[in-house]
Amino acid sequence: MLSQQDPDRDVRRSRGPLLAAVGVVVVLGLVGGTALALGQADEGGTAPDVPAVPADAPADLQDPLAALHDAVEEATR
Structure with a gap:
């Protein structure tokens, strides 16, 4: 079978x-x-590309914001 x-x-x-x-x-x-x-x-x-200082930032904050932006950009390189 x-x-x-x-x-x-x-x-x-x-x-x-x-x-x-x-x-x-x-x-x-x-x-x-x-x-x-x-x-x-x-x-x-790395940080995304953003403008150094927003256009609507108060005048007395323009320089400190620019310095901060440059420091962050330098640190992320």
């Missing part, structure tokens, strides 16, 4: 390598995404 193979067993057997491959891709994506995010955090530590 010929033995019949269990069709569910064949399906489970064929899913194993597929699930393993998906797992590897997910892990690599997480590791790569984390490395990319950390790399951008290290390189992207």
